[in-house]
Amino acid sequence: MEIYVFDNSFEGFMTLIFDYYVRKPKAIKVYAERDFQPSMFEETHEVITDIEKAKRVHQSLKSKLYGTNYKALQAVFLCEEVDAYQQLFHYCCLILDNSADIQLNYGNEYVFYVMKMYRSVHREKHHYEAFIRFEQINKDLFFAKVEPKYNVLPIITNHFRKRYADQNWLIYDLIRKYGIIYDKKSGEIQEVQLNFTPKSSTIPSEYIDVNEQVYQELWKSYFKSSNIVARKNTRLHVQVLPKRFWKYLTEKQI
Incomplete structure (x- = not known):
C-alpha cells in the first residue's frame, strides 16, 4: 500500500485525489503532514499542491454533490481527525465514480461516516455561534x-x-x-x-x-x-x- 501525504490544506487534499486518479495505485493510505510519521518500510507519495488540479477535482465534486452533502464534505475536512481524511478520500472517490444518488445511500460506510461526522461538526459550529x-x-x-x-x-x-x-x-x-x-x-x-x-x-x-x-x-x-x-x-x-x-x-x- 502506498502512502499519500498532503500539506494539511483543502487544496492539497483535492490535489491528492487528482494524483490518485492519474497514478492509479491499487490502494493508498491518506495522511495530512501534521499526522504523518515517516517509515522506511512504506512507499510515500508527497502530494505537491496544485491549484488547477485542485479546482478540477473540486468542481467535479461540487457539480455532483447535493447542498447538504457538499457542506458535509467541507465540514468533515475541518474535523481534523486522523481517520477522517481516509474516510473522506473514499467518499470523494465514491461520488466521482458513481451517479449522484450514491450520496443518499446511508448503508454505505463512507456515506454514513461523512454524514455522521458532519452532524458533529455542525453541532460544534452552532455552539460557537451561540456561546x-x-x-x-x-x-x-x-x-x-x-x-x-x-x-x-x-x-x-x-x-x-x-x-x-x-x-x-x-x-x-x-x-x-x-x-x-x-x-x-x-x-x-x-x-x-x-x-x-x-x-x-x-x-x-x-x-x-x-x-x-x-x-x-x-x-x-x-x-x-x-x-x-x-x-x-x-x-x-x-x-x-x-x-x-x-x-x-x-x-x-x-
Whole structure:
C-alpha cells in the first residue's frame, strides 16, 4: 500500500485525489503532514499542491454533490481527525465514480461516516455561534478566545460578519494558534497567526477597555437577577450549555 501525504490544506487534499486518479495505485493510505510519521518500510507519495488540479477535482465534486452533502464534505475536512481524511478520500472517490444518488445511500460506510461526522461538526459550529463572548480591548477591537473540538472558525465567519458588521473583531483559536479578524471599514476577513498563549481564561485588565468591565458587571447582574432558583435544572442546563464553554462566558464568572 502506498502512502499519500498532503500539506494539511483543502487544496492539497483535492490535489491528492487528482494524483490518485492519474497514478492509479491499487490502494493508498491518506495522511495530512501534521499526522504523518515517516517509515522506511512504506512507499510515500508527497502530494505537491496544485491549484488547477485542485479546482478540477473540486468542481467535479461540487457539480455532483447535493447542498447538504457538499457542506458535509467541507465540514468533515475541518474535523481534523486522523481517520477522517481516509474516510473522506473514499467518499470523494465514491461520488466521482458513481451517479449522484450514491450520496443518499446511508448503508454505505463512507456515506454514513461523512454524514455522521458532519452532524458533529455542525453541532460544534452552532455552539460557537451561540456561546462566543467578545471583550472590548484597546484600539476599537472586540476579542474572543475559543477552544473548539474541530476547526470551525472557517465556517462560523459568515455568521459573525453579518451579526457584527459594524465592529472590528477577532476570534482566536487557542488550540490551532490562529484567528480570524474582521475589518468593518473594508468588510474583509483575514486569517492571522498570533503568539498568544494566555495563562488564564481572562484577558489581563490592563488590556481591556474601561467600559467593557462595566458592561460585564451589568450583564452578570442581569443574569443573576433573572435566574429563578426554584426552577433550577442543572442536568438540562449542562445538556444545552456544556461545561467546556463556561470558562469563556461572562455570566458564568459570578
